[in-house]
Amino acid sequence: MAATTRECLELQLLEMEMLLSMFPNKELVLENPNSILHTRRYLEGIRESLPSIIEFLIFVNVQKSEVKAEMHVSLPHSYPQEEPQVFVRSVALDRQQQNFLNKELVSYIHSLDRGELCISIAAQWLQDNISTYIQNSKQNDEPECEIKEATYTFHRMWIYSHHIYRQELRKKILEYAKRLNLTGFCLTGKPGVICIEGVKEQCEEFWRDIRYPNWKHISCKHSESKEVTGKIDDLRLFNSFEELALTAHGDYGLRNDYHMDLGQFLEYLKQHKSEHIFHILFGVEGKY
Template identity: 55%
Template sequence: MTASVIECLELQLLEVEMMYSMFPNKGEFCLEDANALRRVKSYLKNPTGPLPPRIGFVVMVTDYQGDVELQVGFPHNYPNVKLQLFGRSYYLDRKQQLLLNQDLTAYISTFDAGELCVCAAVQWLRDNSGPYFRKSKLFTEPVAKVKIVKVMFHRMWIYSHQICRPELRKRIWDCAKRLSLTGFFLTGKPGIICVEGKKEQCEEFWHTIRYPNWKHISCKHAETVQVEGNGDELRIFQTFEELQFESHGNFRHDYHMDLGKFLEYLKQHKSEHIFQMLFGIESKSSGR
């Protein structure tokens, strides 16, 4: 029981960390008890005595038609048990608020035990809250005006000591495709991943592949630019692909990659400067 609770609390801290990353502005993410995180961390260092207080927080999910306060309370055994969420909005009448929460609960119930789901719940509200606002008796059609849509375009460069197992490669591929990200992953030793697209999709990718059991992985560099439109003009990769640059020997036996070939690939995509960030060594330029 204790071991299970400890694992759950560790995952809860990781999800809170992700919330802070996704909602950095004041008022967007608020803990119900600021001491809860400190007491959970203290318990994990010395897991004796009574359990720490449960972590609870509110996330403000913004839609141009209205805002939804998503109230979250972590049971000690989450994510091994289902999570109870509740969305509240001054822009929704009682009926539409009830329907929204029923549909949100139905969506969350599709997640398996052990899966973190708050990030997915936030994205579901962003994608699906509009119809509930429009059907609400409290809804007022916004004044027509030209709205300039801005997005945060993001690119992440991720390093791992290796990417070899077929199931891991499939997980990376499927996640990037599902989130409409472009970039690549370099199979073998070392393993390199680059993803680019909307910031929230990149962060969801990072969250999905990193947790809960990939230990030797780190984001070496990240780039964020706020742009009008969808940011597609900033992409340096047109698709998402798997790369294999075999060194000597058979890839199936030694897995080591030819970093010279990888550097040439980066040069072709005007990303040679990343080489030193990933490996801590300078690439040889043509001028030397």
Template identity: 40%
Template sequence: MDKPNTEIEDVDEDMEESGVNVLDMLELQLSEYEMLQSMFSNAGEIKLDDATALVKIKAFVEGKIKYEYLHSRLGFAIKIAPEDSEVTMELVCQLPHEYPSVAPVVFTRAPKMSRSDHRRLNEDLQNFIVSIERGEICLYSVIEWIQENLHKYNTESDVSESSQKPQVEEDTIFTRLWIYSHHIYSKFKRRDIIDWAEELKLTGFSLPGKPGVACVEGYSRPVDEYWHRLRRLNWKRLMVKEKEETDIGNDDLSKHRKFANFEEKVFDVRGGKGREYHMDLGKFYEFLESHGSGHIFQMYFGVEGKNSSVS
């Protein structure tokens, strides 16, 4: 097993209580989305994640509902096909309510791009986003950057004319990440953790509260993509506690999974200070044991696990 020291520290708590004027931010988001709709007006060029979210945000901006009832955020995907590139890719945008006073959550989907180049593209894109001054809408600038720079990244379609089939990188590495967070409270993070796992066909679980933990398993490429997205969110502390990797060749992936699907687990929630809450760690240990992972408990918490029935 690898023991990576991958860790992210951020002074930012969940942004839901940041003091930003959310009304002003959401008004800007609606204006930006309308602008992007006019730019990408052909059928299928822009796809809204959840039409209900857009309706509720408009209702909040118009004063028809209170913020406490706004449980969705604006998310959409845009198809981008620069003239000097054979690649069509998707830019996925998920906007925190505080955007543009905070950075947007943005990543790309490019199935015809090699693994290394796609990773490099996303890393360079994130560096560009970090360089943009906060407070102004920036998605048009992001799209322009992609259109101007996509040609720099080789793709699997860039094969010799004599080759009849594109060369596809075969992923034979099974990967399992054990992730630890200072806390997981945000309803948006909790939704992302689940939705991204389902999208990338990963199995595992998440445990919200303080601390928050998660496990994802599957082929290495989607697991790496999952971690790449997750660490771009705002965290007080997020780290990979353990990374397990096995070359399974052509073996059936399901034989190596410890979890049948991905779900959020809740074990007898107990309240704490403010909005803090904690899970019954004895029952969490029993859950880990039932999936052949009882040893992970000590790695997370520094003590041996005990069943909830043991005092």
């Protein structure tokens, strides 16, 4: 018989206690420091609504090296009956080896029995195997006789959400965009709009990372790509990544149900040669 959500959350708390004892020196960092407390209160009946999912980082030391790897973990409410979402990054890995490593790690987790708590097992697998991928990355970095100018795919994504309010989420969006060298903007409030532009793989990484299972009302409305050799900055419409602070109107009560001034937003798009996106996002032509 499949475990209930309550039973799964109870197991998640047990595993988090075990992991925090295994990594006592800040090797484990919660994305939301209150997620464990909220889960416990839900199980105790103090909270009626489901808590947000538990997300965290585990910093794994690479053997015989000062290099560290970050294992990003997201636990769906139905974990361990459902597989966790796990993704690894390290400055010592090139993009190809990082992709290979993550595919192998996901495959390894998939081979384990469902219902089994597996985060500590995955962390041990990573510690045992990551040095091989790092060594392969170093070999790929060896210079060739003829150096060819790199070719990239420049990519721009227009993402629409019913709303973007939570301070935690807004902070994550800004941090991820900066870390991945993406430019664009985030329009907070209702509706929420995100534009990112940069190297395609980094755009896709951003899109994968900000989506989480309970963010239902979000979609990529439009994307644009172009192959480019050398620098991509000439194709950017935005100089940096910023959070837009536009005029809002509506109910400023507990629900924060306020709408952003779409006339101002249209003017902002026009300033960045993107007014055609207004119709794609909202289904109506922009008017001044």
